[in-house]
Amino acid sequence: MSPKTPTSSRRRLTELLDGQFMARLDGLDIFSRKMLQGKLRGERRSKRRGDGIEFADHRPYVIGDDLRFVDWNIYGRLDQLFLKLFLQEQDLTLQVMVDVSASVSDGQPTKEMFLKRLAAAIAYVGVVNNNRVTISAFADGVVAQIANMRGRNYLHQMAEMLLGTDSAGPSDFEKACRQVAATRVGSGVMIVLSDFLFKAGYEGALRRLISEKYDLYVVQVLSPQELAPTFSGDLTLVDMEDDDRAEVTISSALLKYYKRNLAAYCNELKGFCTRRGAIYALTGSGEPVEALILNYMRRRGLLR
Amino acid sequence: MQWLTPTAGLIGAAVTIPALLLLYFLKLRRRQVAVSSTFLWKRAVQDLQVNAPFQRLRRNILLLLQMLALAAVLVAMGRPVLRLQEGPGQRYVLLIDRSASMNALDGQLTRLDLAQAGAREVVDSLRGQGAFDLGGQSDQAMVIAFDDRVKVMCNFTSDKEKLRSAVDAIEAGDGDSALVEAVQVARAYAQPPAEDANGRSAEPAAGLELFSDGQIHDLADVVVREGELRFHCIGESSDNVAIVAMAARRSYERPEEVTVFAALANYGPEPIDCDVQLSLDWNVLAVRKARLGPRTPAGAGSPGGPGSASVTFTMSHAGAGVIEVRQLRRDMLAADDAAWAVLPAPKRLKALLVSPGNLALSQALASCSLAGLDRLTPAQFDSAEPASLQDYDMIVLDRHAPAKLPRGRYLTFGPPPPDMGGQVQDAGEFIVDWSARHPVLEYVDLAKVFAAKHYKLTLDRTARVLAEFSDSPAIALVSKAGSTFVVVGFDVNESNWPFEPGFVMFCYNVANFLGGAAAGGDGAGSLKVHQAITVRGPQPNSQARLIGPGGARSELVADASGVFNYGQTNRVGVYSVSVGDRDRERFAVNLLDAGESDISPVREIELSGQPVQAVAAAPQRRNREVWPWLIAVAMALVCLEWVVYNSKVRI
Numbered sequence: 033m034s035p036k037t038p039t040s041s042r043r044r045l046t047e048l049l050d051g052q053f054m055a056r057l058d059g060l061d062i063f064s065r066k067m068l069q070g071k072l073r074g075e076r077r078s079k080r081r082g083d084g085i086e087f088a089d090h091r092p093y094v095i096g097d098d099l100r101f102v103d104w105n106i107y108g109r110l111d112q113l114f115l116k117l118f119l120q121e122q123d124l125t126l127q128v129m130v131d132v133s134a135s136v137s138d139g140q141p142t143k144e145m146f147l148k149r150l151a152a153a154i155a156y157v158g159v160v161n162n163n164r165v166t167i168s169a170f171a172d173g174v175v176a177q178i179a180n181m182r183g184r185n186y187l188h189q190m191a192e193m194l195l196g197t198d199s200a201g202p203s204d205f206e207k208a209c210r211q212v213a214a215t216r217v218g219s220g221v222m223i224v225l226s227d228f229l230f231k232a233g234y235e236g237a238l239r240r241l242i243s244e245k246y247d248l249y250v251v252q253v254l255s256p257q258e259l260a261p262t263f264s265g266d267l268t269l270v271d272m273e274d275d276d277r278a279e280v281t282i283s284s285a286l287l288k289y290y291k292r293n294l295a296a297y298c299n300e301l302k303g304f305c306t307r308r309g310a311i312y313a314l315t316g317s318g319e320p321v322e323a324l325i326l327n328y329m330r331r332r333g334l335l336r
Numbered sequence: 337m338q339w340l341t342p343t344a345g346l347i348g349a350a351v352t353i354p355a356l357l358l359l360y361f362l363k364l365r366r367r368q369v370a371v372s373s374t375f376l377w378k379r380a381v382q383d384l385q386v387n388a389p390f391q392r393l394r395r396n397i398l399l400l401l402q403m404l405a406l407a408a409v410l411v412a413m414g415r416p417v418l419r420l421q422e423g424p425g426q427r428y429v430l431l432i433d434r435s436a437s438m439n440a441l442d443g444q445l446t447r448l449d450l451a452q453a454g455a456r457e458v459v460d461s462l463r464g465q466g467a468f469d470l471g472g473q474s475d476q477a478m479v480i481a482f483d484d485r486v487k488v489m490c491n492f493t494s495d496k497e498k499l500r501s502a503v504d505a506i507e508a509g510d511g512d513s514a515l516v517e518a519v520q521v522a523r524a525y526a527q528p529p530a531e532d533a534n535g536r537s538a539e540p541a542a543g544l545e546l547f548s549d550g551q552i553h554d555l556a557d558v559v560v561r562e563g564e565l566r567f568h569c570i571g572e573s574s575d576n577v578a579i580v581a582m583a584a585r586r587s588y589e590r591p592e593e594v595t596v597f598a599a600l601a602n603y604g605p606e607p608i609d610c611d612v613q614l615s616l617d618w619n620v621l622a623v624r625k626a627r628l629g630p631r632t633p634a635g636a637g638s639p640g641g642p643g644s645a646s647v648t649f650t651m652s653h654a655g656a657g658v659i660e661v662r663q664l665r666r667d668m669l670a671a672d673d674a675a676w677a678v679l680p681a682p683k684r685l686k687a688l689l690v691s692p693g694n695l696a697l698s699q700a701l702a703s704c705s706l707a708g709l710d711r712l713t714p715a716q717f718d719s720a721e722p723a724s725l726q727d728y729d730m731i732v733l734d735r736h737a738p739a740k741l742p743r744g745r746y747l748t749f750g751p752p753p754p755d756m757g758g759q760v761q762d763a764g765e766f767i768v769d770w771s772a773r774h775p776v777l778e779y780v781d782l783a784k785v786f787a788a789k790h791y792k793l794t795l796d797r798t799a800r801v802l803a804e805f806s807d808s809p810a811i812a813l814v815s816k817a818g819s820t821f822v823v824v825g826f827d828v829n830e831s832n833w834p835f836e837p838g839f840v841m842f843c844y845n846v847a848n849f850l851g852g853a854a855a856g857g858d859g860a861g862s863l864k865v866h867q868a869i870t871v872r873g874p875q876p877n878s879q880a881r882l883i884g885p886g887g888a889r890s891e892l893v894a895d896a897s898g899v900f901n902y903g904q905t906n907r908v909g910v911y912s913v914s915v916g917d918r919d920r921e922r923f924a925v926n927l928l929d930a931g932e933s934d935i936s937p938v939r940e941i942e943l944s945g946q947p948v949q950a951v952a953a954a955p956q957r958r959n960r961e962v963w964p965w966l967i968a969v970a971m972a973l974v975c976l977e978w979v980v981y982n983s984k985v986r987i
């Protein structure tokens with residue numbers, strides 16, 4: 033880390049992640065369930081056999097193979113040519129998509145802060161482990177993006193980008209996904225952080241993100257007020273994004289149906305993800321980010 | 337079902353129902369709350385509506401409840417009345433007896449209180465009139481209180497408050513009860529507007545509601561149609577011991593000796609021993625025991641009646657005083673437990689005879705044991721100072737009628753005093769009729785009195801004719817301009833009267849009568865209830881102070897002839913009148929009425945041969961207003977609405 037780092041950036045990073053948390057994140061690394069091929073030789077084992085250090089397997093020699101990898105000990109014992117195969121270590125692309133549409137500014141505590149801290153934490157792990165990290169903030173399409181970060185030097189830039197992007201405007205998840213899917217290269221892990229309250233739906237958008245090359249993680253963040261509303265009386269509910277209005281008279285029956293609908297919606301999302309090999313997690317913005325990262329993400333195999 | 341104020345209800349409905357609807361829509365102005373996304377909520381609302389088909393109804397149940405509550409209030413404003421009696425508006429006359437017997441205590445309350453309570457119930461049961469009512473369907477009533485006088489407390493009105501206060505304003509009296517006049521007055525007020533010659537009318541006659549104990553002495557003279565009068569019998573007990581007669585007289589020979597006589601009657605069913613107390617000026621002089629038998633019921637051959645006893649006291653008292661006889665047993669009616677007599681100081685009368693010479697008259701007056709008898713000729717009389725004539729208790733004018741007479745008490749023979757006629761009738765006449773019960777003609781027989789010539793008297797209505805010729809009054813008692821005249825319309829010398837024994841008796845009676853009026857003797861000092869107190873004042877418009885029983889004070893003003901009149905002797909007791917620096921004059925007002933002392937209630941009265949049973953039950957309500965229930969329903973609905981609203985809002 034450069035000693036010339038501006039204190040403001042330093043402070044802004046600590047707004048998202050405190051030192052203790054960062055220290056614990058230092059011990060983690062992003063893990064992909066698939067041994068994926070990287071662009072550069074990274075610190076990661078890939079499925080592609082090659083000139084790594086770690087022995088993987090033998091295979092019969094065919095004409096044209098590099099004689100340097102012939103296992104001469106086998107040849108001496110069996111009089112046959114076998115080639116030694118090594119695991120190649122590769123780098124990993126980590127794509128993080130953070131929702132900064134107007135809807136995430138809701139909640140107490142706000143979903144926005146939770147999402148940004150979560151994104152910062154995941155990106156931090158990726159960056160410090162020399163993975164290629166792209167972080168995209170989206171609302172009506174991608175509104176801010178830092179691509180291909182590698183190394184701690186990017187941390188402050190990332191923090192600045194996250195904190196400098198206010199949540200505003202309508203959301204167009206489909207468009208954002210289209211943009212990200214079009215620009216992403218390589219392979220690795222794709223993490224989408226959002227409340228997934230998209231009126232236009234999320235199915236088509238998520239389909240765009242699913243690919244052979246990327247592990248897809250979907251983290252849905254809802255505020256405690258969304259999970260268990262505390263309204264009462266006759267209300268006009270105003271949508272933050274499109275100013276849509278819904279007149280409701282809060283009653284126990286209505287709240288029952290709301291919760292049932294919410295659960296069904298989340299389950300639907302979870303089912304959609306599970307069926308497509310994506311991993312889904314639901315969390316409330318009132319819960320600590322640390323717990324999600326250190327417990328849940330590790331259990332689900334994203335971090336190790 | 338009848339509506340007293342349908343207009344009020346309709347006006348209320350026209351105003352409040354749109355207002356409620358408006359308020360209901362205004363109430364839907366909702367609080368705005370920003371949320372991340374509305375689609376889950378919309379979905380929830382949809383689900384709610386889909387899954388609860390009665391949800392819309394439930395949302396409107398508040399409006400429904402409010403409408404019902406409002407409807408209840410509006411219907412209450414219309415004042416529906418459950419009619420328990422059909423027919424158009426009726427009129428009732430509440431006749432409330434306030435005679436002496438109605439003061440009897442039945443428990444803690446007097447009968448008058450009970451009668452007032454009963455009358456109030458009748459008033460409450462009337463079909464009322466509402467504020468906005470256009471139809472004249474309400475009942476009307478008037479209130480009449482009666483004893484032997486009739487007082488209209490309130491004319492026909494449907495204002496129940498007015499009627500109630502009129503009923504409450506009735507004060508107890510100690511008078512006798514007489515219904516005839518009350519019924520006449522009631523009929524006069526209640527006469528329907530359109531009545532034909534036969535007294536038939538399209539409107540029903542007013543119903544008479546009589547509240548009394550049934551002890552009314554003139555029931556036989558009251559004529560009512562069948563069903564016209566409803567009799568509410570008040571009273572339970574008949575336990576009463578009364579003093580029904582009392583007199584105090586001085587012995588003629590020994591004026592300081594006074595004999596007090598009292599008659600007692602027991603109207604209760606038990607024989608009674610009671611103490612009778614005599615007091616003079618409220619100092620107890622003697623107590624006698626008296627034993628009274630029980631009331632004997634009317635049976636075959638005997639009319640029945642109270643057990644009676646009489647008590648006689650003799651005492652010696654030379655001065656004036658008030659004698660009270662009181663029976664000391666506690667009973668239901670207090671007014672007849674005591675009787676009073678005002679005892680004047682013994683006084684001999686002083687008389688003046690103005691005559692050209694009349695031996696018969698002069699001898700007759702001389703035999704009357706007068707204190708003094710002066711004689712003047714008419715010429716001397718005319719020239720005498722009026723002040724010197726004030727001393728005489730009686731002035732006898734024989735064949736002398738001066739144009740102007742000073743104030744005094746006169747006995748005139750021959751030409752009558754001024755303004756009383758005086759045309760000479762030469763035809764000889766016998767006296768054809770006379771009132772033998774008047775004190776002036778007590779023990780006087782005029783059957784054989786013949787006058788050869790008499791003066792035709794023309795008297796005004798206040799004069800009392802004591803004896804009559806066939807064409808003109810023969811003897812009359814006239815009070816005029818503060819003077820009292822006993823006018824004899826013929827010259828005794830031209831009649832055979834001096835040869836009758838009754839003539840001396842007549843002179844004696846007149847001397848006692850006029851002298852008694854002067855001294856306030858037993859006749860003047862003892863009054864019945866409602867008899868007026870009359871006191872001669874020094875001059876017109878002078879002031880006097882009257883103290884009634886119980887210390888009630890009132891100021892009296894003399895009339896133009898200098899006489900104080902006080903007619904409000906409603907209660908028994910001793911009244912005293914003080915005029916200037918003169919000694920106060922006292923008057924005893926006594927009940928002394930066997931009819932009123934008999935307080936046993938009569939359940940069936942007979943009105944001129946037609947029996948009328950007492951109404952058994954309390955007055956039946958003729959209608960029932962249902963608004964209190966409607967208001968209660970409205971309150972319940974409002975509470976229910978509150979509960980429903982809270983259960984809906986509760987999470």
